[in-house]
Amino acid sequence: MQEAIMTNSIFKNKMLGVLLLAVLSLSACAKKDSSSVRVAGRTTNTGTTSGGGVSQGGTTTSGTCGTSSAGKIFDQYASPQFETQVKNFVSATLDPQSLGTVSGNINDRTGVDLFATFKFDSAGSLIPAESNMLIKIFDSYANQVYQGQVIQPYSVSFSQASEGMIDRNTRQFQVKFRDGYGEIIFQGAYDNSIAEGTVYYQNYTAVSGYQPASGTLGNFRMYACSLIK
Known part of the structure; x- marks a missing residue:
């Protein structure tokens, strides 16, 4: 039993070591070029983890608008397919x-x-x-400490959007972010408290060994007063 635990610990440390090397050599500079407005990458911080990280429970319809500026992208059925879609989405960078x-x-x-x-x-x-957007992916590596470095979530951000529109009568909206790597589309509706809907993506490119992916990233939910301006 102790041997199995030790083997798992060694394997975990090796994986974190490989991940940290990748972070320091690639992600610190972020993925960005002259044709895009996207920045994607994972960084490290020196110190100890503060625990948690991901917004526990996310945004709910209870409470008052503006309680939190963070929303969530999730799967309403908590399907294992969500992880596959997230990994397909990040395969552009x-x-x-x-x-x-x-x-x-x-x-x-x-x-x-x-x-x-x-x-x-x-x-x-x-x-x-x-208009802008930041997605933070808190995977199982995020917030772990390896050799004094705290591994941060993998982030994808856009400093500006591409196009979109809102109908304030029906309270429906669609917003697209697009660059050389692909596009992300938010399609949803809002009321006096919550904005929610679906996030779609279509990658134009992919890292070596993969093909450009597309599909539904997940559902999103966020306080309307934080999202809609």
Whole structure:
């Protein structure tokens, strides 16, 4: 029994070591080029983990608008397929095998946090330069400490959107983020408290050994006052 535990510990340390080397050599610079507005990568911090990390429970319909600026991307059925879709999504900028396990359950320790602002003008058209999005993927490696380095979540961010529109009568909206790596589309509706819907993606490229992927990333939920401007 002790031998099995020791073997698992050695294997885990080796995996964290390989991941840390990848982080320091690749992700610290982030994936970015002149044709894109996307920045993707994983960084490390010196110190000890503070625990948690992912927004436990995410955004719910209880409480008041603005209680939290963080939303969630999740699977309403907590399907194992969610992890596959997340790994397919990041394959535009990262070898999916470098990502740990990710749960679609909104209450689990691992998961996906969403920070975003969608700014529209009085006619309902999106103002791209004032709209942005940050996805933080808290996989099973995030917040672990290896040789004094705390492994951070894998993040994908867009400093501005591409296009979008909102109908303030039906309270429905669609926003697209697009660059040289692909596009991400948020399609949803909102009320006086919550904005929610579905996130779709279509990759234009992929890392070596993979083909460009597309599909449904998951459901999203966020306080309307934080998202819709």
